[in-house]
Amino acid sequence: MYLTGLECPRCKEKHAADRLQNLCHCGSPLLVRYDIGALARDIDRDDVLRGRDDMWRFSSFLPVPEDKIVSLGEGMTPLYSLDGFAGEIGMDCITIKDEGYNPTGTFKSRGASCGISMAAHLGAETVAMPTAGNAGGAWSAYAARAGLDCVIAMPEDAPEITMKECALYGAETYLVRGLISDAGRIIGTACERYGWFDVSTLKEPYRIEGKKTMGLELAMQLDWDVPDAVVYPAGGGVGLIGIWKALEELELAGWIGPERPRMIAVQSEGCAPLVRAFEDGRTDSDFWEGAETIAGGIRVPKALGDFLVLGALYDSGGRAVEVSDDEIMDVLLTLARTDGSFICPEAAAAVAGVKRMREEGDLTRDDEVMVINTGSGLKYADLLEADLPVLDKEDEINVTPEGE
Ligand SMILES: *Cc1c(COP(=O)(O)O)cnc(C)c1O
Ligand SMILES: [Zn+2]
Secondary structure, three states, X not given: OOEEEEEOOOOOOEEOOOOOOOOOOOOOOOEEEEOHHHHHHHOOHHHHHHOOOOHHHHHHHOOOOHHHOOOOOOOOOOEEEOHHHHHHOOOOEEEEEEHHHOOOOEOHHHHHHHHHHHHHHOOOOEEEEEOOOHHHHHHHHHHHHHOOEEEEEEEOOOOHHHHHHHHHOOOEEXXXXXXXXXXXXXXXXXXXXXXXXXXOOOOOOHHHHHHHHHHHHHHHHOOOOOOOEEEEEOOOOHHHHHHHHHHHHHHHOOOOOXXXXXXXXXXXXXXXXXXXXXXXXXXXXXXXXXXXXXXXXXXXXXXXXXXXXXXXXXXXXXXXXXXXXXXXXXXXXXXXXXXXXXXXXXXXXXXXXXHHHHHOOOOOOOOEEEEEEOEEHHHHHHHOOOOOOOOOOOOOOOOOOOOO
């Protein structure tokens, strides 16, 4: 265990990591700190190659004692290239890190595994959170596994499968006529009233640590190298903050060099608070009124960690990009045909962002781009239509020869 404590990235105040913590007094999320020097003295980077076959192979970079890990085998997701699509947009190398392989079908499993492990370890009995859907599914599953009670509130137009997941895992689940921000207010009030532990995005420090393992893994999978750009569909931006933190810690440990990918955050035109802030050169964002997009996971009107996301974009020479829902749907359908890959609409936004940047000349043919597919397309089957011919038992298939 190399955990040393928690630190506020805004006012720099230190907080103890041996009890449940939410935000800093100044309202900022807290970040977990480690004695990376000691870690680097004890552990060789190639030791992790022989570790467990899930994200916990990186347990030395994580806060959970070995015997307190609540796991369903999350992480160690594969990389594969999108050769067909890359060729179509004039690029040589677009790689997907496919988080659809996680236990609950999205990368939310990583955050939930780490967050629930710590909540249970530090004595929480009931955890509560607002969600766009996928986080609710993940946290409900890990809460069930840890024996914690779980309360979820989600917009009533969230994907139906995510509602069913929460109910299935036994979470007390509420549908809200409103956005995730409205669900957040309701959960916040209930947590104060009933003493539940509020595990909203970034309101507890350990979800980032779970998501950080995406960055640790991708560096390892590239043989301790980094791509030219990491493209991420940003809602709260936790994954992006996590990947950026991972690369910083890996460099501190001497496991990678000082090179960094450009960090690219992609949002939908119907909800693009980070894009607006980036374009105005600001370090925080405004609440986005009337948020609307088919990519529900990135329909977040205001991210608590906006300053951390924007900081990573500026520091890495990256940027924020917005794309339309039509572009998102077009890319989702195209990729299935060109590459046999069924990604979630959020990741389709990210890939559409790559296409935009290539068209604008902001990416070159030989830039090596890694896109995080944050979840499996299979969770979004209701976005698709399949208008198929039906045969009677005695019918035959008659294919009209081409040219007739
Ligand atoms: C939650 C979610 C996102 C956004 O993740 P953040 O880390 O909050 O930005 C993107 N895609 C999917 C599928 C999600 O569930
Ligand atoms: Zn602070």
